[in-house]
Amino acid sequence: MSENKIDIARTRQVAKLARLALSEEELSQFSTQLSDILGYIEKLSEVDTESVEPLAHCLPVKNVFREDIVKPSLGTEKALANSPADDDEFFKVPKILDDGSGA
Amino acid sequence: MDLLKLTCKELRDKIAVGSIKSTDATEAIFSQIEKHEPQIAAFISTFKDDALAKAKSIDEKIAADEKSGLLAGVPICVKDNMCTTFGPTSCASKMLENFHSPYNATVVEKLLAADAVIIGKANLDEFAMGSSTENSGLQQTFNPWDTRCVPGGSSGGSAAAMATKMCFAALGSDTGGSIRQPASFCGVVGLKPTYGRVSRFGLVAYGSSLDQIGPITSDVADAALMMNVIAGKDENDSTSIDEKTVPVSDYLAGIENDIDKLKIGIVPEFIAAADPDVRNKIEEAIDCYRNAGSEIIEIKMPYFDYSIAAYYLLATAEASSNLARYDGVHYGHRTDSPADYVEVYSKSRNEAFGAEVKRRIMLGTYALSSGYYDAYYLKALKVRNLIRGDFTKAFEKCDCIMMPVSPTTAFKIGEKTADPLQMYMADIYTIAVNLAGVPAVSLPCGFDANKLPIGLQIIAPAFEEAKLLRIARMFEKRNDYHLEQPNLTTNKHE
Numbered sequence: 026m027s028e029n030k031i032d033i034a035r036t037r038q039v040a041k042l043a044r045l046a047l048s049e050e051e052l053s054q055f056s057t058q059l060s061d062i063l064g065y066i067e068k069l070s071e072v073d074t075e076s077v078e079p080l081a082h083c084l085p086v087k088n089v090f091r092e093d094i095v096k097p098s099l100g101t102e103k104a105l106a107n108s109p110a111d112d113d114e115f116f117k118v119p120k121i122l123d124d125g126s127g128a
Numbered sequence: 129m130d131l132l133k134l135t136c137k138e139l140r141d142k143i144a145v146g147s148i149k150s151t152d153a154t155e156a157i158f159s160q161i162e163k164h165e166p167q168i169a170a171f172i173s174t175f176k177d178d179a180l181a182k183a184k185s186i187d188e189k190i191a192a193d194e195k196s197g198l199l200a201g202v203p204i205c206v207k208d209n210m211c212t213t214f215g216p217t218s219c220a221s222k223m224l225e226n227f228h229s230p231y232n233a234t235v236v237e238k239l240l241a242a243d244a245v246i247i248g249k250a251n252l253d254e255f256a257m258g259s260s261t262e263n264s265g266l267q268q269t270f271n272p273w274d275t276r277c278v279p280g281g282s283s284g285g286s287a288a289a290m291a292t293k294m295c296f297a298a299l300g301s302d303t304g305g306s307i308r309q310p311a312s313f314c315g316v317v318g319l320k321p322t323y324g325r326v327s328r329f330g331l332v333a334y335g336s337s338l339d340q341i342g343p344i345t346s347d348v349a350d351a352a353l354m355m356n357v358i359a360g361k362d363e364n365d366s367t368s369i370d371e372k373t374v375p376v377s378d379y380l381a382g383i384e385n386d387i388d389k390l391k392i393g394i395v396p397e398f399i400a401a402a403d404p405d406v407r408n409k410i411e412e413a414i415d416c417y418r419n420a421g422s423e424i425i426e427i428k429m430p431y432f433d434y435s436i437a438a439y440y441l442l443a444t445a446e447a448s449s450n451l452a453r454y455d456g457v458h459y460g461h462r463t464d465s466p467a468d469y470v471e472v473y474s475k476s477r478n479e480a481f482g483a484e485v486k487r488r489i490m491l492g493t494y495a496l497s498s499g500y501y502d503a504y505y506l507k508a509l510k511v512r513n514l515i516r517g518d519f520t521k522a523f524e525k526c527d528c529i530m531m532p533v534s535p536t537t538a539f540k541i542g543e544k545t546a547d548p549l550q551m552y553m554a555d556i557y558t559i560a561v562n563l564a565g566v567p568a569v570s571l572p573c574g575f576d577a578n579k580l581p582i583g584l585q586i587i588a589p590a591f592e593e594a595k596l597l598r599i600a601r602m603f604e605k606r607n608d609y610h611l612e613q614p615n616l617t618t619n620k621h622e
Contacts, residue, residue, distance in 0.1 A: 031494065043448060043493040044455075045486055046474035055490055061549050062491060066437045069507050072514065079509030080516060082337050082367075083565025084324050084590070089366040103230040109462035116457050119469050 029060035131156045136202055136296040136350040137380075143201040146190055150183035150201025153296070154245055157203040161248075161294045164616055169269050170279075170289040172208045173215040174248035179203065182245045189243070197243035198357050204239060205295040207286050208249035209256050210341070211330035212236050219332050220264035221254045223460045223480035233330025234362045235299060235341050242357045247295060250285030254482045255451065256306055256334045258282050259554045262545055263484040270541075271313060272614040273580050277538035280310030286344045287314035291614060297354055298344040303335045304439055305533070305558025307342050308570035312533035312583025315572045317610065318344045319351045319597070322590045323565035324369040325376075326355075327362030333450040335443035336367075338562040347610050348601045351569070352379035355593060369591075377594035386602050387595065390422040393526030395429050398557065402535045409574035409582045410532050416606055417530075425526050429518040434511050435560035436552055441495045441508035442563070448492030451485070487548060516564040523589045528599055531557050533570045533583035557585060567593045569600050572609040581609075 031039070036056040040047045047055065101114065110117040131153055134142070142148040158176050165171060186201040206212070209219045211229035218224045232240070239246060253263035261269045261284025269284045271277040272291045279288040283300030287310035290298045300307040302320035311318025319342045326341045333339065343354035359376045362368045392414065399410050418424055456462040456476030463475035481489070495504040522529055535556060544551040561568045566587060573584035584603070588596035604610055 036490070039490055039494045039497065041474075042497060043489050044452075044470070044473040044477055045481070045489065046471070046478040047486070048478075051483075051486070055487060058487060058548055059491055059494065062440060062552075063494075065549055066441060066504070069434060069437050069441075069511055072431070072434060072507075072511050074507060074510035074514070077510040077513050079506055080513035081509055083512075083516060083563070084367070084369070086367060091363070099230055106230060107227050107459035109456060109460070118457055118472060119466055121469050 029056050030063045031056055031059050132160060132293045134296070135347055136199070136345060137353050139296055140199055140202050140353070143186070144190065144196060150186045150245060151180060153201060154179050154183040154203050154247065157247055157295060160292070164292050164294060167270065167275060167616065168272055168288050168292050168294070169267050170250055170285040170292065170294060171205070171248040172218055172220065172251050172266055172285070175215060175246065178214060179245050179247045186243050186245065197241060198353065199239065199242040199244035202244050202296050203247045204244045204297050204299070205248045205250050205286060205289050206236060206239070206246060206299045207252050207283050207301055209252055209301060209332040210236055210299065211332070212246070212249065215249055217249070217332070218266060219255045220252045220266050221480065221482070221485070222265045223454050225266065225461070227459055229330070231330065234327035234364060235358045236330065238358050250283070250289055250298060252285055253282035254485050255332065255447075256282040256301055256303055257447070257484050257488055259305065259309060259551055260539070260544065261285065261310070262541065263482055265482045268541065271538045272616060273315060274538065274578065276540055277580065278313065278541055280313030280538060282306040282310070283318075283344060284310045287311050287316055287318065290314065290316045290344050290346060292616065293613070297350055299341055299358070300344045301331055301339055301341050302562065303338045303443060304562050305555045307344060308533050308558050308568060308583065308585060309555065311344050311570040313538040313581065315581030315609070315612065315614070316344055316346055317348055317351050317572070317600070318342065318570040319355070319593070320561065320568050321355065321359065321593055322567045324367050325567070325591065325593065326358050327360070327365040327368045329362055329364035335446040336450060337446060338443055340562075348569070348571070348597050348604050349380065349383055352383050352597045355379040374591045379594050379597055381594070383598055383601050384605070385598060386420060387527070387598055388421065390417065390528070390599065391526040392417055392422050392424050393427040393522050393529040394424060395427055395432070395529075395531065398432070398531045402532045403537070405576035406532050406535065406537065406582050410530070410584060413573040413584045413603060414530060416603055420602055420606065427522045427525060427529070429522060431511065431514040431518050432560050435515055435563055436556060438508040438511040438515065439559045439563060440491065440552060441504050442512065444488040444492030445495045445505050446492070448489045448496065451489055454480070484548070512563045515560050518560070519564045519566055519587070527588070528596065529587040531585050533557060533585040537576045537578070537580035537582055561587055566590050567596055569596055571600050571603060573603070573607070574609055
């Protein structure tokens, strides 16, 4: 089998960007599978797109404005109702800053 | 009279005049669910007590001669990626297994405003990513025609529930074929409306420039009735189309009228590429239209073949961005005892997402990453423009395009799970429609040698759903494939 287009090191880097703590087994499996899929996707290079505009959206979309009027929003209780950890007022997460002077 | 033989529209008409009670229809549906759900596993949640209470209130409303809605008293199910304040909204993911939405999706609000009785939420491939419902993180749904087979996906629960008559109509969502392909595999009608015709507010996002909600029903008139309820502008979805720009039709008006001098586009090599049984039935269906006076025109769609490659870059790029919201902080699964805040994200996500969701996030992240963006994402956007051009040019010559929904009938459970690329190929005929944003319907048009349903796909120009449904109805009036029911008593797991 030919060398993977996206090797384990690159797979690991993408997993880091995607915030997925993949196991070594998953990294190896995804390296192979993503390489296969990208190999297939290579067929796009057959298409001459030199003078073609990119189409991000199939309908003509433009920015949509509305009047700047205050409306009721969800409220703290509902917003926190599904949270894995909170103190009734805020979402709780592990500390983000260092203890010491490094912060 | 066998209540379950009624269409959604027939039932609605009888409930509205008081000749059938919604309570009886709802009880009939729940007795059907109790009988067949253990075999089919279409639902993630059902709401028997609430549904019966709602049905009773509709019956009282009608008895009191109060005005009732377009779906008054009709039991309906929705795919479990549409937010409801009742029951969980799981997306068939361990990530959202215990998530309860604080608001209803706009389509759910519209169903409730039309006095529908929502009886349950249907299984799907996790976050609507898949073609067989095997990627559900919660359960396996089985095809009612042969329980060794998949129901298709990602709206496999909705289609299987409809085919088993465990509801009178269902909602699905379609990003690359997820309404049409399961409708085809389960022998029911599925409509993917034009992008922007139905609000996506409260539909859990997968590929936002491609996702669209639509009906799965037992016949074409019911799809039209459902569209009358769900179509329209929504200020909560900025991509929903202004009704002043493109008015919403009465999709039922004139639905029984044939279209004179209908011009049907076909791409002969697409039809030839399908399995022989599928090919034969599609050709028979086209003959049926020819006999009804339609003109068949051969067209070319040179870029169609690139749609899977473009889709798996664009949809996954959008998915990688959309699914970044599952961070283990605001809602959804959080890992036990994370060492630091990065682990809150990376471990929570890795523990709760299934393999296909991770694969698509990885692919999309790669396609969008620095150094690869031009070669992959931008290239795919340009090819998307060419694919849309194929449709634009085709519709200069014809009113609609016909082809199979899927190259095969329902495949066996487990047959394609080891090879993701093989699974992606199952969507060869449906994906281009999403890239172009146009509407398409899947219509039962026969069975293969193993009595598995085959679907005819009819594709129309943007916003021509009313005409599309009339075209589909022409076939339904001349055939009765849509009336056939799976035999659930002889059909057991092996």
